[in-house]
Amino acid sequence: MKKFFKHFSSLLVLTLLIQLVLPVSNLAYATDTDEPIYQENLNTNDLQYTLENDESLLENDYSSIENPIEQPNARLVSFFLRAYVKAAIEEKMGEEIEKRIGDQVKEKVIPQMQDAAEKAAKDYGYSDFVGAKKSGSTVNQGEHIFEVLGPNGNPVLKGHVNINPSRNTTTWHWHTKEDNFEWHHGQIQLKHNSLPKKWGD
Numbered sequence: 001m002k003k004f005f006k007h008f009s010s011l012l013v014l015t016l017l018i019q020l021v022l023p024v025s026n027l028a029y030a031t032d033t034d035e036p037i038y039q040e041n042l043n044t045n046d047l048q049y050t051l052e053n054d055e056s057l058l059e060n061d062y063s064s065i066e067n068p069i070e071q072p073n074a075r076l077v078s079f080f081l082r083a084y085v086k087a088a089i090e091e092k093m094g095e096e097i098e099k100r101i102g103d104q105v106k107e108k109v110i111p112q113m114q115d116a117a118e119k120a121a122k123d124y125g126y127s128d129f130v131g132a133k134k135s136g137s138t139v140n141q142g143e144h145i146f147e148v149l150g151p152n153g154n155p156v157l158k159g160h161v162n163i164n165p166s167r168n169t170t171t172w173h174w175h176t177k178e179d180n181f182e183w184h185h186g187q188i189q190l191k192h193n194s195l196p197k198k199w200g201d
Helices: 003-026 044-053 073-123
Strands: 129-130 144-149 156-163 170-174 185-191
Touching: 073 129, 073 144, 073 156, 073 185, 129 170
Parallel strands: none
Antiparallel strands: 129 144, 144 156, 156 170, 170 185
């Protein structure tokens, strides 16, 4: 009888250990490391708080690095910027427009605008992000989608979208500080059925 309880307790302990270990190991393989994980409803305060309060960023002396975006927090800034750009574009479209062209935008527009935002932050530094609402509580009805602000609080990249008068073609583009915001970069043109009159509905 003692052998039975000894084997039974060993089996029980092994089962409990497997239950504890498997969920953690499954999570480790649940995401591809090449694919960033995005979280909705992030705001710039989340990034600022993390950068100010993550003591692991202060463990080494990185003062010799000229551009602050190249310091260890660059990956964190990149993560948040990609999430902000995606959220701003989705907010600009709103539910109605996203139903009609959301798949095209996710495939063709969002990745390019995310890359442009990352490059601007790397080249000029980063201090804040302005989304589709820019000022106030309603989505801007003009071209504006988002702005990436540099360390001095001035824009270093502006994400925009134009729509033609018949509302069946949108042109997604961005402007950079590099050319004083004169040129349209990207010029991603999407053709579609006529869209609703209002952005963000």
